[in-house]
Amino acid sequence: MDIDQAYTFAARALLGAGLGFAGLNLAAWLALRLLPGRGMLRKDKDRWMPRRLLSLYEREDNHKWFDLDTPEEFRAYWKETVPTAIDIDYEPLSEFRHRPMQGRFWNVSPHGFREVANQGPWPPSGANYNIFFFGGSTAYHVGPDWTSIPSRLQTHLRRRRGKPVCVYNFGRCAYFSSQEKVLFLQLLVEGHRPDVAVFLDGLNDSVRADGATATSTMYRELLRERSSQERELAEFQIRARVRWIRLRLFLSSLPLVRLTCYAAEVLAARRTEDERRVRPPYEPYSADQIREVVDRMLANYGQILAAAVHSGVEPLFVVQPVPSYKYDISLHKATAYGQGLNEAVRDVYPALLDALDRSETIREHVIDLSAMQENSTKNHYLDEVHYTAEFADEVASRLADEFAARSDAGQGPRPDETNHDGGAACWR
Numbered sequence: 001m002d003i004d005q006a007y008t009f010a011a012r013a014l015l016g017a018g019l020g021f022a023g024l025n026l027a028a029w030l031a032l033r034l035l036p037g038r039g040m041l042r043k044d045k046d047r048w049m050p051r052r053l054l055s056l057y058e059r060e061d062n063h064k065w066f067d068l069d070t071p072e073e074f075r076a077y078w079k080e081t082v083p084t085a086i087d088i089d090y091e092p093l094s095e096f097r098h099r100p101m102q103g104r105f106w107n108v109s110p111h112g113f114r115e116v117a118n119q120g121p122w123p124p125s126g127a128n129y130n131i132f133f134f135g136g137s138t139a140y141h142v143g144p145d146w147t148s149i150p151s152r153l154q155t156h157l158r159r160r161r162g163k164p165v166c167v168y169n170f171g172r173c174a175y176f177s178s179q180e181k182v183l184f185l186q187l188l189v190e191g192h193r194p195d196v197a198v199f200l201d202g203l204n205d206s207v208r209a210d211g212a213t214a215t216s217t218m219y220r221e222l223l224r225e226r227s228s229q230e231r232e233l234a235e236f237q238i239r240a241r242v243r244w245i246r247l248r249l250f251l252s253s254l255p256l257v258r259l260t261c262y263a264a265e266v267l268a269a270r271r272t273e274d275e276r277r278v279r280p281p282y283e284p285y286s287a288d289q290i291r292e293v294v295d296r297m298l299a300n301y302g303q304i305l306a307a308a309v310h311s312g313v314e315p316l317f318v319v320q321p322v323p324s325y326k327y328d329i330s331l332h333k334a335t336a337y338g339q340g341l342n343e344a345v346r347d348v349y350p351a352l353l354d355a356l357d358r359s360e361t362i363r364e365h366v367i368d369l370s371a372m373q374e375n376s377t378k379n380h381y382l383d384e385v386h387y388t389a390e391f392a393d394e395v396a397s398r399l400a401d402e403f404a405a406r407s408d409a410g411q412g413p414r415p416d417e418t419n420h421d422g423g424a425a426c427w428r
Helices: 003-034 042-048 071-081 149-157 177-189 203-207 216-239 244-253 255-268 273-277 287-311 340-358 389-409
Strands: 088-091 095-098 129-135 165-169 196-201 314-319 366-368
Touching: 003 255, 129 149, 129 177, 149 165, 149 389, 177 196, 177 287, 196 203, 196 287, 203 287, 203 340, 244 255, 287 314, 287 340, 314 340, 340 366
Parallel strands: 129 165, 129 196, 196 314, 314 366
Antiparallel strands: 088 095
16 A cells, blocks of 8 residues: 555545544434433433422422412423523622513512513512511422412402502522621612512521532532633643643533443443432531521621611511421321431521510511421422412411501501502502
């Protein structure tokens, strides 16, 4: 074989290899498109759609837990919810907010709140009795807009005499008191001063004993990657080093590599469905961890109170009900999926409630709903911790009663006795 033939053979071999590689990637891409879950690796599927969150969602009567009329309505709700419910955008200081969206069951305002039934205007009108509602996913809510605690609270309160009541649901998934404080202060700085600010807390603060936010790991990894890339770029400019990380990222993104990883994971998955649901046993919190959670909550509440009083806002701190505290767990239809991290509340709540009761400045602003389900004979949860539409309404009703009791005692939020124009949007 002479040199020309060798070059021709090599060129044809390289061309054939390139076309074959491209063809295999095209076939892999088509296979991934046809696979259930779009070929999502189990580690990603467990992160975004964990089996433990599909408890009552998979039952034939699932619609009734969401205050929907038919299974078809639930399927429409689920189709709308899954791609968008956890879609988030960056927000300065408070780290993230839910991305704006408009739908039949799920509506998030560009101004950072999830809408309630007959949502009031933004910015809030001074002619209305305005309530900002903060919390984690139990406030943000799993279910249609109109079944959330803030929405049902507005429904209950607007029936009472006084100004038109408008509630704004600033609950956000995984938020706890530290982030709620920052968001509340941001809103005050922007000039939005409600009549009342409600903070529904207990669960997420207890779970996050270290005080780290849900997205802190993501930011940490991104910053580390960014720093690594900048370092590699500097070394490349000085020492002409190859930036291998770019090649690795490119190769790992190829459909053929993704399909290979997916196939290897499927072949290696020998665990049963029940085994996949089992979590490592919960390790009870130490006294130091409990103290850290309680001290952080009290410090956040003290700072919220100071800012609220300065701005003429009435703050209310609501200790939320959770399945691991004063509830017959045999009624919890999601226990087959485990209680998860909410078991930490069982350790934290006694100390938290005692500390709140002993705080002379915070105590009068506390509404303790932690034991409201103690004598219940019903299931209150869709999954580990999120409330059914019926229980969300019960929580909202209890809050409305507390509003009325505090108004009668002259101690708390009280709508004006004079009706004003301009609140029809949230009074209908």
